[in-house]
Every structure is written in C-alpha cells, then in structure tokens.
Amino acid sequence: MGREKILLAHGSGGKLSYELIKGFFLSAFENPALSELDDSARLDPVEGRLAFSTDSYTVKPLFFPGGDIGKLAIYGTVNDLAMAGASAKYISISFIIEEGFSLDTLRDIVDSITLAARQTGVKIVTGDTKVVEKGEADQLFINTTGIGYIRGGVDISGRNGQVGDLVLLSGTIGDHSTAVLSQREGFQFQTDLRSDCASLHGLVKEMLDASTKIHVLRDPTRGGLATVLWEVANASRVGIVIEEEKVKVREEVRGVCDLLGFDPYYLANEGKLVALVPQSEAEKVLEAMRENPLGREAAIIGRIVEENPGKILLKTGIGGHRLLEPLSGELLPRIC
Amino acid sequence: MGREKILLAHGSGGKLSYELIKGFFLSAFENPALSELDDSARLDPVEGRLAFSTDSYTVKPLFFPGGDIGKLAIYGTVNDLAMAGASAKYISISFIIEEGFSLDTLRDIVDSITLAARQTGVKIVTGDTKVVEKGEADQLFINTTGIGYIRGGVDISGRNGQVGDLVLLSGTIGDHSTAVLSQREGFQFQTDLRSDCASLHGLVKEMLDASTKIHVLRDPTRGGLATVLWEVANASRVGIVIEEEKVKVREEVRGVCDLLGFDPYYLANEGKLVALVPQSEAEKVLEAMRENPLGREAAIIGRIVEENPGKILLKTGIGGHRLLEPLSGELLPRIC
Numbered sequence: 001m002g003r004e005k006i007l008l009a010h011g012s013g014g015k016l017s018y019e020l021i022k023g024f025f026l027s028a029f030e031n032p033a034l035s036e037l038d039d040s041a042r043l044d045p046v047e048g049r050l051a052f053s054t055d056s057y058t059v060k061p062l063f064f065p066g067g068d069i070g071k072l073a074i075y076g077t078v079n080d081l082a083m084a085g086a087s088a089k090y091i092s093i094s095f096i097i098e099e100g101f102s103l104d105t106l107r108d109i110v111d112s113i114t115l116a117a118r119q120t121g122v123k124i125v126t127g128d129t130k131v132v133e134k135g136e137a138d139q140l141f142i143n144t145t146g147i148g149y150i151r152g153g154v155d156i157s158g159r160n161g162q163v164g165d166l167v168l169l170s171g172t173i174g175d176h177s178t179a180v181l182s183q184r185e186g187f188q189f190q191t192d193l194r195s196d197c198a199s200l201h202g203l204v205k206e207m208l209d210a211s212t213k214i215h216v217l218r219d220p221t222r223g224g225l226a227t228v229l230w231e232v233a234n235a236s237r238v239g240i241v242i243e244e245e246k247v248k249v250r251e252e253v254r255g256v257c258d259l260l261g262f263d264p265y266y267l268a269n270e271g272k273l274v275a276l277v278p279q280s281e282a283e284k285v286l287e288a289m290r291e292n293p294l295g296r297e298a299a300i301i302g303r304i305v306e307e308n309p310g311k312i313l314l315k316t317g318i319g320g321h322r323l324l325e326p327l328s329g330e331l332l333p334r335i336c
Numbered sequence: 337m338g339r340e341k342i343l344l345a346h347g348s349g350g351k352l353s354y355e356l357i358k359g360f361f362l363s364a365f366e367n368p369a370l371s372e373l374d375d376s377a378r379l380d381p382v383e384g385r386l387a388f389s390t391d392s393y394t395v396k397p398l399f400f401p402g403g404d405i406g407k408l409a410i411y412g413t414v415n416d417l418a419m420a421g422a423s424a425k426y427i428s429i430s431f432i433i434e435e436g437f438s439l440d441t442l443r444d445i446v447d448s449i450t451l452a453a454r455q456t457g458v459k460i461v462t463g464d465t466k467v468v469e470k471g472e473a474d475q476l477f478i479n480t481t482g483i484g485y486i487r488g489g490v491d492i493s494g495r496n497g498q499v500g501d502l503v504l505l506s507g508t509i510g511d512h513s514t515a516v517l518s519q520r521e522g523f524q525f526q527t528d529l530r531s532d533c534a535s536l537h538g539l540v541k542e543m544l545d546a547s548t549k550i551h552v553l554r555d556p557t558r559g560g561l562a563t564v565l566w567e568v569a570n571a572s573r574v575g576i577v578i579e580e581e582k583v584k585v586r587e588e589v590r591g592v593c594d595l596l597g598f599d600p601y602y603l604a605n606e607g608k609l610v611a612l613v614p615q616s617e618a619e620k621v622l623e624a625m626r627e628n629p630l631g632r633e634a635a636i637i638g639r640i641v642e643e644n645p646g647k648i649l650l651k652t653g654i655g656g657h658r659l660l661e662p663l664s665g666e667l668l669p670r671i672c
Binding site (some may be wrong): 002006007009011012013014016018036037038039040041042044045046047048049050051052053054055056058059062079080081083086090092093095125126127128130131132133135136137138141143145146147155157158173189211217218219221222223227231235266268324325326327328329330333334 | 343344345348349350351352353354372373374375376377378379380381382383384385386387388389390391392394415416417419420422425428429430431432461462463464466467468471472473474477479481482484486493494495554555557558559560561567571572602604631655660661663664665666669670
C-alpha cells in the first residue's frame with residue numbers, strides 16, 4: 001500500500017477502498033465466495049437448520065495477553081454459533097476504523113483474524129470497511145456475523161433447562177476480564193493473567209459426540225457466569241443451585257478481585273462454556289470435556305431445581321448461601 | 337425504561353442490557369427466532385443457494401430528508417442481497433452506541449428499523465448492543481448482516497458482464513449524497529433535496545420476473561455510478577460506453593454539484609440500481625422497471641464493448657468523451 005495510516009478515502013468505496021480490499025483483505029481471507037467481490041457473497045446450499053449470530057467487538061485495548069480484537073471477533077462468533085450446537089461455516093466481517101489508524105496494526109489484526117478463521121475452519125466470505133473521522137471512533141470496531149449448520153438431532157436453547165439437569169462448567173472463570181483490565185491505562189499491573197480467548201467449536205463437537213441430549217449451552221461472556229445462569233433460569237423457568245467450592249477461580253484472578261472489589265461471577269470469559277445436561281448424560285459429557293484441553297478443568301458445579309424459578313442460589317463452603325443476581329451497573333466497559 | 341440516556345450498563349450484558357433488549361428491541365422486532373434470546377438465532381432450513389451480505393452504517397447526521405440510519409441499515413443490506421438476485425429473509429442487527437445517547441432517539445430509530453423490516457418482509461432474528469464511553473464513538477453505528485435466498489435459475493455477479501450487454505439505470509443519480517450533505521454542519525442549506533433511500537427488492541423481483549437472464553446488478557452507493565461501473569468493467573474485463581445525456585440528474589442535485597464542485601457520477605445513491613442485460617432481454621426488463629415506482633425514470637444509458645477493457649467511456653452531448661475513473665480521495669465521509 002505504501003501508506004502508513006488509514007485515510008478517509010480508504011472508506012470511500014472508491015480507488016483506495018478497492019486497493020485496501022484487494023491488497024489487504026482478499027489475499028489474507030482468500031476463498032472463492034469472497035473473491036467475487038460482489039455486494040453479497042453467494043453460498044452453496046446449506047442442509048438442515050441454520051444458526052445465525054452477530055457481535056460487534058469494541059475491546060480496549062486492541063491487544064491483550066492471550067488475544068486481540070481480531071481473534072476475539074472470530075472466536076466470539078464461532079462460540080455463539082457453537083452454543084446452538086452449530087458448526088460455524090461462514091463469517092462476514094465489517095470494520096469501522098478511525099482515520100489515522102496504523103495500517104501496520106491493521107495488518108497484525110488481519111493476520112490474527114486469518115489464523116483464527118483457519119483454526120476454526122470458518123470462511124470469511126463477505127465484508128465491509130467504513131472509515132470515520134479522527135475522534136469519532138476509538139481506533140477500531142469489528143463486527144462479525146456467522147452462519148452455522150445445526151447438527152441433526154440437537155435441540156439446544158436457553159429455554160430447555162429441566163429440573164434435574166446438572167450444570168457443567170468447562171474451567172476457571174474471570175480470566176478474560178482481568179487480563180484485559182491488566183492492560184488498561186490507570187490499572188497496568190504485571191501479572192501472569194492471560195485471557196482464556198479460545199474457540200469452543202471443538203469442545204462442543206466432542207460433547208455432542210458424547211451425547212446429543214445436552215439441553216443448554218452458554219458461554220459466560222459479558223455479565224459473567226452469574227448473569228448467564230440467571231438468563232437461563234428465567235428462560236427455562238427453573239431454579240439453579242451452584243456449589244461455590246466447585247467453581248474454579250485462578251489465584252491471580254482472585255487476587256485482582258480482592259484488590260479491586262470485583263466478583264469473579266460477573267467477569268467475562270471468552271473460552272468457557274456452561275452446559276445443562278440431563279443427569280443420565282452428565283458423566284459421559286464431563287468425560288468428553290476433560291479430554292479436550294479447553295475442558296481439562298471441567299466440573300459439575302450445580303443442578304437445576306424446581307424451587308425459586310428464575311433465581312440462582314450459591315451455596316458457600318461454610319454452609320451458607322447467597323442469591324446471585326444478574327449484573328447491575330457496569331464496572332468494565334469494552335471488555336469484548 | 338424510565339431513563340432518558342444510554343448508560344454504559346446498557347451494554348454490560350447484565351440487567352440493563354436485558355431490560356433494553358426485552359423492553360425495546362424484542363417488542364419492536366418480534367418474531368419467534370429472536371424471542372428465544374439465545375446467543376444464536378436458530379432458523380428453519382433454507383432451500384437453494386444463499387446470499388450473505390454485511391454493512392456497517394455510520395451516516396452523519398442520523399436523520400436526513402428521506403431517511404435515517406435505521407431505514408438505511410435495513411434497506412442497504414436488503415439491497416445488497418437483491419443485487420445477487422436474492423430475496424432477503426433474515427437480518428442481524430448490531431448497535432454500537434455512545435454513552436449518553438438519547439433513548440428517545442434510539443426509539444425513533446428502532447421504529448424506523450421495524451417499519452423498514454416490515455416493508456421488505458425481512459425478519460430481524462438476532463442482535464447485539466455495545467455501549468462505549470462518551471467521546472469514543474459518534475452517537476450510533478449500526479451493522480446489519482443479511483441472509484437471502486437466491487432465486488433459482490439466476491446467476492448474477494459483477495463478473496458476468498458480456499460484450500453486447502446494455503446498461504440500464506433505474507433513475508436519477510446523486511440524490512442521497514446531496515440530501516445528507518444538506519444537513520451537515522457548515523453546509524446547511526434549504527432545498528427540496530431528498531435521499532432516494534428505498535428498498536430495491538420489489539423492483540429486482542419484477543425485473544427477474546421479466547427475465548432471469550440479467551447478468552449484473554449493482555446499487556451505486558459509496559463511490560457512485562462511476563466507481564460501480566469501473567468495478568464491473570474490471571471484474572468482467574470489458575469496456576463500458578455511457579451516453580451522458582441518458583443519465584438523469586435532478587436540477588437541485590446539479591445545482592449543489594455546480595456550487596460545490598462535485599461530480600454526480602461519484603455521489604452515493606441508496607435506492608437506485610444499474611443492470612447489465614443482454615440486448616435481447618433489455619426491452620422487457622426496462623418495461624418491467626418503468627412499471628415500478630422506483631424505476632419510473634429507468635433508461636438504457638450505455639452498452640458493453642470489447643474495446644478498452646476496464647475503462648468507462650462517457651460520451652458527452654457535444655460529441656466529445658471523457659474517461660470515468662473510479663473515485664479517488666473522499667469528499668463526503670460518512671454518507672452511509
């Protein structure tokens with residue numbers, strides 16, 4: 001490109017837009033549907049039910065230990081599709097870029113997107129680039145929207161929780177939020193904190209290979225585990241009891257929480273999932289989870305009950321309990 | 337909601353996000369797939385080939401004569417799908433909102449989105465809301481991504497232009513850019529300028545009813561008619577000759593162009609299309625266009641030639657000609 005900064009003309013739809021697309025995006029994301037460069041990608045027929053999911057990513061800073069906005073944008077949408085029991089197939093990507101943004105940084109992010117797409121087997125088939133004037137956006141926002149195939153015989157929804165189901169959690173909580181926070185201005189601290197940013201598609205595939213009777217899958221991103229469980233309890237009109245001692249929190253994460261007054265149940269995760277599974281299937285599913293690197297620390301953390309529909313009861317180690325409300329307020333904007 | 341402004345907590349994924357979605361979006365966009373409120377929408381099987389298209393909308397100001405960002409976001413994506421000969425079926429919508437944005441204004445935009453979706457028969461099945469701190473985005477950005485069915489027997493792509501094809505344009509050019517510009521700070525002028533913002537799905541359907549042999553469809557948005565023709569000429573490796581006197585420009589638009597030194601061939605349109613059609617089909621298609629209110633002023637404006645592949649020759653009224661280059665630079669950022 002020979003230029004170092006994004007100019008307004010890169011978003012004009014004209015010559016520089018064309019050069020950016022041809023020289024930057026097309027070569028990185030290459031596939032036949034994208035290379036037609038039409039207003040729409042044209043895709044081969046898809047059999048069975050589709051899953052469709054969108055997310056805009058505004059994470060700050062753009063790079064954090066364990067990931068960056070590009071990787072997050074691919075994995076995040078692949079994960080949302082996986083939470084319907086779907087295998088991600090096609091992704092659209094749309095950039096809103098602040099004038100003056102570094103082209104080198106954009107290239108690093110595009111490389112990260114390319115790698116993440118390759119690792120998850122998803123094709124980037126269509127896209128869009130807008131450039132806004134300096135000061136009218138903060139560096140870079142990315143939207144990804146994905147289409148996946150829903151595996152046959154699977155019916156997974158937040159509404160499908162049933163009394164008697166066990167609650168499985170794939171690993172520790174709070175890693176993503178604390179890793180991003182550690183890079184924020186005014187907070188910078190040296191730690192081994194690392195985002196758990198990962199694609200859950202393989203883990204979900206192996207869980208479904210073990211049992212197609214999984215009722216609910218959710219990835220506890222914004223709002224954290226507490227909010228996601230609360231949503232499921234409300235959608236399914238059931239109560240949930242969680243055993244606090246079964247929920248794993250890394251030492252470093254607990255340290256940050258103690259220091260800053262955060263509760264790990266409300267922190268975002270980007271490579272974890274919670275599953276509601278009939279009791280008869282739970283051991284099989286748990287075993288499958290533990291065989292996957294992303295589920296090595298998986299555990300049964302609770303169960304679905306008839307009492308207190310819409311409420312989450314956290315049983316503490318010392319025999320007490322507290323109610324987990326959904327997140328109110330916002331401590332950590334732009335965590336994803 | 338009882339609150340007047342968007343708070344960071346509306347994007348937290350917690351309680352206020354839930355209230356915003358339930359009380360604001362869900363009631364407006366209501367349909368069964370959306371109301372499951374899962375991470376992904378689950379959609380019924382789709383037969384045949386799919387079209388898939390994404391666009392982020394950053395138009396400034398948010399409201400302009402003839403439209404607003406919400407209407408634009410629906411029609412824009414429906415139109416991109418139509419340009420593949422596809423009928424829009426499902427749309428995702430993702431908001432990036434600046435902290436402090438007026439909830440009343442958001443409601444007006446949501447109403448406009450709802451109406452536009454209803455008019456085009458498209459279902460909003462999944463969405464996302466992010467809130468960024470004051471000053472880190474300019475009011476509101478919207479991404480829409482759409483899935484459409486491609487009509488059987490149709491093969492429309494910018495690569496399919498053939499020597500001998502005629503170039504049809506559905507109406508006047510330059511209306512959208514000049515209408516938006518008329519509302520910009522520093523430019524405000526009183527005119528009858530009005531954006532042509534419209535959904536082209538009905539027009540395309542009627543054109544395809546007349547002939548499924550249409551080779552190319554494009555809506556000349558950013559970059560204008562000149563850039564879109566240049567893209568097609570390059571993708572199809574053909575030359576295009578346009579007769580200037582056949583290209584209609586409203587008096588008021590020409591006035592603004594004369595005053596400010598703009599060339600209407602580079603201005604954005606949001607309710608126009610250009611079609612490349614084999615000569616044998618052109619009259620049928622033109623007739624169908626003229627019967628639709630959005631194509632009443634349709635005309636054959638040029639033809640595809642073998643000479644000068646990748647170039648657009650504009651024949652002027654006085655027997656001269658000039659080359660139409662693609663847009664270079666950017667005169668009007670954030671036009672869509």
